[in-house]
Amino acid sequence: MQRNRFLPDILTTLFDRKRATGNDTDPRDINQLCNALLAEEGSVSGQKLAEVILARYRGLDDDEKLAFFQFLNDALDIDAEKLAELASTYAQTRALDDFEQLANASAAKRRKLLRRLNQPTGATADLVSMRVDLLRLMKSHPDLGRTDIDFALLLRSWFNLGFLVLKQIDWMAPASLLDKIVAYEAVHEIDDLDDLRRRLSPPDRRCFAFFHPAMPDEPLIFVEVALSDHIPGSVDDVLSEGREPLLPEQATAAVFYSISNCQQGLKGISFGNLLIKQVARQLSLELPHLTHLVTLSPIPRLNTWLTSQLDNPDFGHIAADILEGTAPAEDVRALAARYLLEAKGASGAPVDPVARFHLGNGAEAYDVHANADSSANGRAQSSGAMVNYLYDLTQIERNHEDFALRGKIAASRALKALAKAPFKSKPKELAS
Template structure:
């Protein structure tokens, strides 16, 4: 069986190469090639045509790529009038045949084009990269959002949970993947290989990542975990070079201190909730002594919010002091609690993006810490403050439902009290 599969892989690669060679002789432009791929020609020579389109796309300059996306957006659009006629007919006579026709008409042709482009080896990664190009153009070309919706629809199908593979990243993981962990780390920069070793090698450190079979060397998202005796209040301590490693069986707390999405082309396809839940399951089996699962998270929107509060008669003085790095720790915790619990967007959800993520997963705001991240990035985004989100496994579903239906911010009693506490720093006097 293994020999037959091996032979099949060789033959597949040989035919694929021959197809690519034939594609080089095809002088049609990329639009004609796409049309051919969608036609009966695509049924017969789909692999060759898809390879040729992807190879041709890779040679386009920025202006030509914009034209390509405009082609997808307009030439491969739905026919709204035809759909309306079919919908009216189906409403009167709901036959399976009319239902099939209505479904086919309601799907833009660009979705089928993208599916057919996803045939060659490596095509999935190329389409993810193609979406990065599309995302760059949305601000200047907002109508291209229609094509982006179709990309998201298909990518969510291709990258659903059934296809994702959880792998532990260790010091023994191949260097080509470790290099990408260093490059993709988005929360706490990995300075060098010694820094990476401190995050992967000690017995009280873990790292897990999701991979997809079509992109086996590309992590989609990864989480770094510290196993500790107590809930930590400082990332500086967690990442300290001088700390004493802990035996895993002595740990009582699993701390998710960094979650990094790796693929910009998969923006809007959420993996974080799935990753945290599966890592909790894995760690619970490996380390049954663990009692708590928490994060030690940044507060990326805090400083921007403080800048909007400097003229507030009640909070202005404290906000300015926080921006200047002169606010006492207890007042910084209080104003941070007020931000996380009370500051909302127009849709009623918390302003802070990390808060929306964890609260949406069913976590609660557990505790707040001043002076927790003294790195330049930590000072710049949150005046050094950090937050623990607690994943209480018996409450996550209830918290998630309350957040999803009523935008309820679940917080510990201590944080709730902080969010309404009197801030001692002198408030700013109102201007005349």
């Protein structure tokens, strides 16, 4: 979607340039500054040092960033020999002082550095952005994973549920925030301004996002919700330009049709399970007449799995027909149901990542639909098939425990029957 961003972009550029230059006249390099920050106990001088380091980092090129992360990884690593010595001493004495020394030595120095870097205003966003660089550089330098463990540990503590703020986003939100919703939408691309308005403005549409006080203008994750008088089986219908809006009091179902993570630097830190449950509870309070809280979700690995099943003697011909776009809807639904309930990885968990997410969140696999997503992405990943996951607030804890502890998949009777249903199409040699 094209919007006039000239003035905001100019202001952002000027602001970033000011932050990057500041009053940095310190002759020390960034590694020396980090060592100085580790040695600094004063909060005021420490904050100034942190500001200089973060500003200096923003001016580094990729080679310099790699060198910086290697410094964190190696020079600020755990002293394993000293740790072993302290552990041996504590094992013998069980003394409080020895425990304190052991606890301090068990954390890498870079963890203390990252905490001290997080002192200035805006530093949390800087560190999230820094981790984006780290994750990118780790692809060719996997040994940097030691440093990423410390980044992830601290970010999980800084972004725990107690600090997250749930906000509803509507059409009257600031333009800068609406731009971010467009940019971060990861499931169903927003085509233009009219498409965005259709998702945020009508009375039967909702959008909720988690924010963090340290990054108040940056959504962490958001979910788009459609209020409906039935459980929909097509995202094309949900996003249709010509549909008639529904009054909220007429709705019987709240449909979570898109959930998007916004911050790449927070990869591996899950907010989605918290967001859906919190939004589900809020909608249940706001609209107590709702009878169903469901998703309309993609099946992203279906076509990949179908390709691996082409030689299957029982349904290889169905897999081929689905991939060619010639299979009847009944067969698409039956094989998709079989995939969701039976396709498992080496760990025993479902192959499909969206299934793992919702089932692990306590949802129930409820129904499967053919010809539900006609977009290029929908056709490419699942031949247009989609699935509903049902969030029954009275059952989600039990379902979560059954899935997490016993690998049991909660599924409706109808979906279980569909997964065992005979296929309509026969192998070509039998059909002839």
